[in-house]
Amino acid sequence: MLKDRFKRRVFLMLLASPFITGAVGACQKKEERPKVYGFGFDEVIEFYPELKDLEVYEYGLLNADERTIRFINFTDVKLRTDLATQFFIHFSDLASRSHKFSGTLGDKQINFVYVPSVSRREIIFITPDNVPRPYWTSQLEQYSFSATSIMTGDNGQITTASFMRMERTSSEFKKSFVVALEACRMSMRVKSTGYNSAVNQDLQKYVCVSYAFPLAAKQHGLNYKEYKDAISGTFVYTSDQKNVPPIVLSEDAYDMIPNFSLFNR
Structure with a gap:
């Protein structure tokens, strides 16, 4: 079964990534299918058939400490791998500290800790913005806002990053936030006790939004105010359709966030 063959492999599609400079080109055909790091391109296409007519311009590895993240680039603009890697390293390092927290999620007071994600094989698809998502993610079409998705072969679960309540931020900031958010989700797992899976999924999103936002803000040179x-x-x-404001870092905590010099203001 296809999903069994892709078990434990995470597929992240980044549309118009901020780590790609310049416009993203249109789809182009490629007659010969390359072999991509350990499993055939045909197998990837079986999982994501919408990519079958696209040319693979580059593929390679992001070496984020002990993690190896593979990427396949279907655009003609080179990926800035050194910069992309920094986001994954940052959140992997944060997760390795296993900090304990207590916070409010809606009307719930929750104690939680975040730890490194279980090691797994990961692939990043970088595609032109006119490429559809895989056929089995059709439920995403109900959303009218921009979204990025983590798609797992285990169960076809979809997670999205919504920008409907980010009116004050620029398009480039939103793109940077998306990459930071997904790096967080792929790098660390939030754990709490005594709550069902829906609450834990909300908590994962809550923590990652809270930490991805200031990381993106720091890259764009925003001061604390x-x-x-x-x-x-x-x-x-949240899963019960509530709008919960994220954690706001203290000024000292914000000052400690590194600036990787991705952008100049």
Whole structure:
């Protein structure tokens, strides 16, 4: 079964990634299918048939500490792998510290800890923005806002990053936030006790939005006041359809976030 063959492999599709400079080109055909790091391209296409007519311009590895993240680039603009890697390293390092927290999620007071994600094989698909998502993610079409998706072969679960409540931020900031958010989701797992899976999924999203937002803000040179003003217009959508404001870091915590010099203001 296809999903069994892709068990434990995570597929992340980044549309118009901020780590790609320049416009993303249109789809182009390629007659010969390359072999992509350990399993055939035909097998990838069986999972994601919408890519079958696209040319693979580059593929390679992001070496984020002890993790190896594979990427396949279907655009003609080179991926800035050194910069992309920094996001994954940052969240892997954060998760390795296993900090304990207590926070409020809606009307719930929750104690939680975040730890490194279980090691797994991961692939990033970088595609032109006119390429559809895999056929089995059709439920995403109900959303009218921009979204990025983590798609797992285990169960076909979809997670999205919504920008409907980010009116104060620029398009480039939103793209940077998406990559930071997905790097967080792929790098660390939030654990709490005494709650069902829906609450834990909300908590995962809540924590990652709370930490991805300031990381993106720091890359764009926002000072602490600008970060607080921007995040005040952001909400995390929970499974019970509530809008929960994310954690706002202290000024000292914000100052400790590294700037990888991705962008110049």
